[in-house]
Amino acid sequence: MPGAPAAGEMLQQLINAIVFGSVLTLFALGLSLAWGTLDVLNLAHGAVFIFAGYLTYELTRQGALSFVPALIVSMVGAGAATVALEVLAFRFIRTRFANKRQAELSMLVASIGGAIIIDQVVSNETGATTFGPPSSIFKVREYHLTGSAGITNIQILIVVVAVLAAVGLDQWVRRSRQGRAVRAVAYDPVTSGLLGVNVSFVAISTMFVAGALAGLAGVLLAVNLRAEEVAVGQDYLLTAFAILIVGGVGSVRGAVLAAYLIAIAETAVVAYGPTQWRDGIAFLLILLVLLVRPQGLFAKAQFQRA
Amino acid sequence: MFSSRRLRWPGGALALLVMAVTIAACGSSKPSTTKTTSTVSSTSSSVAASATSSTESAGTIPVTFVGDETGLVAFVGKEVLKGMEVAVKRANASGELHGKKIVLSVMDTASNVSTATVKMSDAVKSNAVAVFGPLLSNEALATAPIAERGKVVDIETEAEVGGLLQIGKYIYRLTPSEFLYYPLTVDHLAKLGVKHVNLVYASDNPTLTEESTKLLPEWTKKLGISIGTSVGIPSTTTEFSSIVTKLETGKPEAIGVNMIGPAIASIASALRTSGYKGTIFCDQSATAGSLKPGGSAANGIIYGVLYSPEMSFPSSKEFTKLYEESFPGEKPQGYDATGYDAMTAFADAIAKSGSDTREGVLKGMQELTVAGSFDGGSGPLKFTGPEHREVSGPGALVEWKEGAEHMLVQGTPGLESQPLKAQ
Amino acid sequence: MKDARVAFGGVRALDGVSLTVQDGQLLGLIGPNGSGKSTLLAAISRMIDLSSGTLTMEGRDYTNAPAHLANALGIARTFQTVRLLRTMSVLENVMLGAQAEWVRRGPLATWLWLSRARREEKRARRAAQQALERVGLKDLGRRHPQELPYGPARKVEIARALACEPKLLLLDEPTAGMSQAEREEVGILLSELSKDGLAQVLVEHDLAMIQRVCNRVVALNFGQVIAEGLPAQVAADELVREAYLGHRDAGMEASAPMMEIGRQ
Numbered sequence: 001m002p003g004a005p006a007a008g009e010m011l012q013q014l015i016n017a018i019v020f021g022s023v024l025t026l027f028a029l030g031l032s033l034a035w036g037t038l039d040v041l042n043l044a045h046g047a048v049f050i051f052a053g054y055l056t057y058e059l060t061r062q063g064a065l066s067f068v069p070a071l072i073v074s075m076v077g078a079g080a081a082t083v084a085l086e087v088l089a090f091r092f093i094r095t096r097f098a099n100k101r102q103a104e105l106s107m108l109v110a111s112i113g114g115a116i117i118i119d120q121v122v123s124n125e126t127g128a129t130t131f132g133p134p135s136s137i138f139k140v141r142e143y144h145l146t147g148s149a150g151i152t153n154i155q156i157l158i159v160v161v162a163v164l165a166a167v168g169l170d171q172w173v174r175r176s177r178q179g180r181a182v183r184a185v186a187y188d189p190v191t192s193g194l195l196g197v198n199v200s201f202v203a204i205s206t207m208f209v210a211g212a213l214a215g216l217a218g219v220l221l222a223v224n225l226r227a228e229e230v231a232v233g234q235d236y237l238l239t240a241f242a243i244l245i246v247g248g249v250g251s252v253r254g255a256v257l258a259a260y261l262i263a264i265a266e267t268a269v270v271a272y273g274p275t276q277w278r279d280g281i282a283f284l285l286i287l288l289v290l291l292v293r294p295q296g297l298f299a300k301a302q303f304q305r306a
Numbered sequence: 307m308f309s310s311r312r313l314r315w316p317g318g319a320l321a322l323l324v325m326a327v328t329i330a331a332c333g334s335s336k337p338s339t340t341k342t343t344s345t346v347s348s349t350s351s352s353v354a355a356s357a358t359s360s361t362e363s364a365g366t367i368p369v370t371f372v373g374d375e376t377g378l379v380a381f382v383g384k385e386v387l388k389g390m391e392v393a394v395k396r397a398n399a400s401g402e403l404h405g406k407k408i409v410l411s412v413m414d415t416a417s418n419v420s421t422a423t424v425k426m427s428d429a430v431k432s433n434a435v436a437v438f439g440p441l442l443s444n445e446a447l448a449t450a451p452i453a454e455r456g457k458v459v460d461i462e463t464e465a466e467v468g469g470l471l472q473i474g475k476y477i478y479r480l481t482p483s484e485f486l487y488y489p490l491t492v493d494h495l496a497k498l499g500v501k502h503v504n505l506v507y508a509s510d511n512p513t514l515t516e517e518s519t520k521l522l523p524e525w526t527k528k529l530g531i532s533i534g535t536s537v538g539i540p541s542t543t544t545e546f547s548s549i550v551t552k553l554e555t556g557k558p559e560a561i562g563v564n565m566i567g568p569a570i571a572s573i574a575s576a577l578r579t580s581g582y583k584g585t586i587f588c589d590q591s592a593t594a595g596s597l598k599p600g601g602s603a604a605n606g607i608i609y610g611v612l613y614s615p616e617m618s619f620p621s622s623k624e625f626t627k628l629y630e631e632s633f634p635g636e637k638p639q640g641y642d643a644t645g646y647d648a649m650t651a652f653a654d655a656i657a658k659s660g661s662d663t664r665e666g667v668l669k670g671m672q673e674l675t676v677a678g679s680f681d682g683g684s685g686p687l688k689f690t691g692p693e694h695r696e697v698s699g700p701g702a703l704v705e706w707k708e709g710a711e712h713m714l715v716q717g718t719p720g721l722e723s724q725p726l727k728a729q
Numbered sequence: 730m731k732d733a734r735v736a737f738g739g740v741r742a743l744d745g746v747s748l749t750v751q752d753g754q755l756l757g758l759i760g761p762n763g764s765g766k767s768t769l770l771a772a773i774s775r776m777i778d779l780s781s782g783t784l785t786m787e788g789r790d791y792t793n794a795p796a797h798l799a800n801a802l803g804i805a806r807t808f809q810t811v812r813l814l815r816t817m818s819v820l821e822n823v824m825l826g827a828q829a830e831w832v833r834r835g836p837l838a839t840w841l842w843l844s845r846a847r848r849e850e851k852r853a854r855r856a857a858q859q860a861l862e863r864v865g866l867k868d869l870g871r872r873h874p875q876e877l878p879y880g881p882a883r884k885v886e887i888a889r890a891l892a893c894e895p896k897l898l899l900l901d902e903p904t905a906g907m908s909q910a911e912r913e914e915v916g917i918l919l920s921e922l923s924k925d926g927l928a929q930v931l932v933e934h935d936l937a938m939i940q941r942v943c944n945r946v947v948a949l950n951f952g953q954v955i956a957e958g959l960p961a962q963v964a965a966d967e968l969v970r971e972a973y974l975g976h977r978d979a980g981m982e983a984s985a986p987m988m989e990i991g992r993q
Contacts, residue, residue: 176850180817180821180824180825181825183814183816183817184814184817184825186816187814187815187816188812188814190776190796191808191812191814192825193776193795193796193797193800194774194775194776194796194797194799194800194805194806195797195800195805195825195826195889195893196797196800196801196826196893197797197825198795198797199795199796199797200795
């Protein structure tokens with residue numbers, strides 16, 4: 001009997017961790033894809049993520065669209081924003097700089113510029129304050145499990161979508177011929193081009209997929225959190241770096257594993273440890289991994305970097 | 307109260323890069339610095355804009371708001387400015403300025419410290435007889451010494467940071483600290499019969515941390531309320547379900563959410579979704595629309611505010627009426643009141659000293675201090691603190707309901723801070 | 730290819746080279762190191778840009794087309810150093826060649842035409858397997874390139890190029906580093922391909938091989954054509970002997986196969 005509430009809490013925290021891990025997975029997948037294939041460390045990923053939440057807010061607050069159409073439009077919008085960065089910046093940098101390191105650094109800086117522009121647009125439109133889609137677009141309901149534990153329908157949706165997206169991306173990259181083209185471009189863009197792979201189109205579509213994944217995460221999180229602001233994207237970006245490093249750059253499976261690992265670790269700290277140290281956990285994991293296994297937990301990267 | 311909002315950008319090299327690019331972007335994209343706000347006065351803008359015409363006999367009293375018109379806290383800066391505009395309108399119409407008129411110009415700091423210092427230097431070099439300082443604490447700390455050296459009265463509003471007033475005698479801060487009216491909330495909790503509360507606060511925000519870890523425990527203890535779990539989390543946190551589960555442990559009758567930004571609405575929504583039925587109380591950061599995205603889940607949240615349109619003080623009513631006339635269809639908020647309060651004190655100072663030179667403004671402010679208080683939009687404000695260059699206000703306790711604040715309790719004016727009556 | 734010029738800095742890597750390859754022709758390209766052979770292949774396959782001149786394939790000008798379009802026109806190549814993708818199996822590497830046409834439509838196509846994509850995938854797999862069989866490596870599909878010895882790895886590259894179903898095959902020293910027996914096999918393969926009507930350009934240091942399989946030879950030096958004609962004619966050319974063999978008055982047998990690994 002005395003153990004009952006504690007067990008309920010424990011179950012609840014486990015659910016919390018899984019939901020959190022799912023959001024992180026969705027966020028990290030796109031970042032990992034862009035970095036692993038095109039060597040673009042896209043610091044605008046967090047801004048795109050918030051941009052999608054903002055689009056949903058704009059599309060739904062006057063009741064113009066319901067949840068699913070708004071989700072789709074927002075994902076396309078997020079994908080388009082990322083493609084715009086690719087077309088307007090990354091592509092030129094890639095051809096301008098023969099030196100890979102220089103190109104990577106330039107793209108990093110360009111993506112920061114992109115993040116600032118997107119953030120500024122959202123800030124201006126929202127008056128730089130808190131925003132969120134109306135609660136009417138998605139009726140959040142809680143299903144009670146044993147004890148005090150429960151899970152809401154949006155949380156279930158997040159977990160299901162994250163698993164589907166992760167499995168889908170993994171299979172796509174591993175199995176499909178387009179995935180093969182993506183891997184080929186990741187390994188050696190010049191040879192791929194000579195073999196008939198349209199490198200610039202693969203780059204554009206990969207960035208679109210990466211952006212749309214950020215958008216998917218952004219919309220689901222906006223509904224789950226109810227309120228967002230521009231800075232939220234930055235927070236996720238930092239945790240996502242931790243995920244990429246812990247999981248191994250470019251590995252879908254590694255990213256998923258690392259996302260849930262970090263989520264569980266952070267939730268455990270909140271539940272049973274000094275809560276304010278939660279953010280430190282991610283960086284502690286980065287340090288440990290860098291010391292013990294610098295190539296990440298999943299060393300054999302799928303979309304390998306040369 | 308915004309002392310740590312800048313910290314919301316991630317730390318380290320990333321932040322530096324971001325800052326560097328931001329600074330570069332700001333430097334190039336905002337060449338226009340000074341502009342006369344058209345809503346205030348229709349007198350020729352050349353009067354306020356030209357730094358060379360120091361002839362004060364022209365019948366105008368030039369002042370400058372070195373404020374956050376764009377940037378991180380632009381949403382606050384815009385409101386503060388509107389409040390100032392209303393106060394200018396009132397003062398100019400009242401005749402208390404010895405036949406002269408205040409002309410307000412704005413220099414945008416873009417919430418950026420280096421931009422703010424440049425703009426403050428420009429303002430000090432101009433013919434402005436007083437300046438109104440920027441809103442972020444780090445901006446205020448960097449700009450106040452410039453005003454002090456230039457011997458210009460610098461009236462600060464939102465920037466709530468230690469050491470600001472110690473910079474010198476020209477620096478005033480005329481927005482009451484929220485610590486002075488937060489007791490209204492605690493007092494109300496006691497009246498509701500609350501015995502146990504759990505608490506979450508932004509651990510990277512000095513104001514909220516001090517309030518949550520030092521002051522709130524003292525106040526609750528006096529009223530027999532115990533704080534069970536007290537959780538400090540960074541204001542950048544975006545995952546709340548684990549926090550919410552922790553806050554609900556022990557089934558407290560009330561839960562405090564001393565956070566800033568969207569976290570307030572997110573945590574409140576998550577609490578209600580998971581079935582929490584008790585009282586949720588917040589810091590005054592919940593004001594100005596932070597709760598709006600929470601929808602009906604935010605109903606019933608209580609928090610102390612500086613100003614409510616329902617306040618019964620004559621000067622508050624006057625402000626509310628003037629504001630609604632100036633901005634039809636809009637409701638004044640606390641941030642509007644802070645701008646109004648600052649500008650009203652300035653006008654009162656000119657009226658007192660009868661001189662609108664820079665020294666005259668200082669003399670007037672000092673005379674106003676001696677008088678002990680002045681009537682602002684947020685009620686009668688009492689000069690307080692070691693050198694009487696800051697104020698306390700009555701404040702009010704409000705409840706959020708269906709997208710609007712409703713006043714539950716009005717604070718008592720003329721006190722250093724609000725009492726714990728339920729004792 | 731007409732009057733092609735390629736300059737790197739002040740160095741003229743190709744200086745007014747004109748070259749035409751007919752169907753079924755196996756053109757040998759010889760010349761000393763740095764004479765412009767690899768540059769010529771790079772230019773034809775659109776790996777590098779020409780400073781001036783034009784490239785045409787079956788009457789179509791592709792001088793400024795991106796590399797993947799040159800491939801779509803039917804130009805495939807192997808590389809001087811092995812350029813297999815270590816992250817994929819041998820079969821997948823070869824399939825990469827086989828799927829060229831389809832891939833141009835990009836990732837979204839798979840999702841929009843799922844069944845068609847699956848059919849395509851099967852076709853590509855068959856084509857890749859056939860190509861592997863053609864080079865005599867039908868059982869190596871599941872291995873990874875890095876597990877293969879040098880000779881078979883080079884053959885995989887040839888298979889990958891063949892999987893593109895090219896009309897013009899560019900081979901950059903395909904037998905370098907191979908054993909004598911392997912070289913013989915490749916020689917036979919190239920001759921067969923030639924009989925099937927495939928146009929080929931073979932860059933090779935092994936002049937015996939050139940003599941054996943080529944039906945036409947072009948000799949380059951300092952980015953210019955110095956001789957052109959039947960293998961025996963070119964081999965007998967004084968200029969060629971001087972440029973290629975230096976002043977050593979040696980016969981063809983002097984050109985022992987060279988290891989050219991990683992020279993690029």
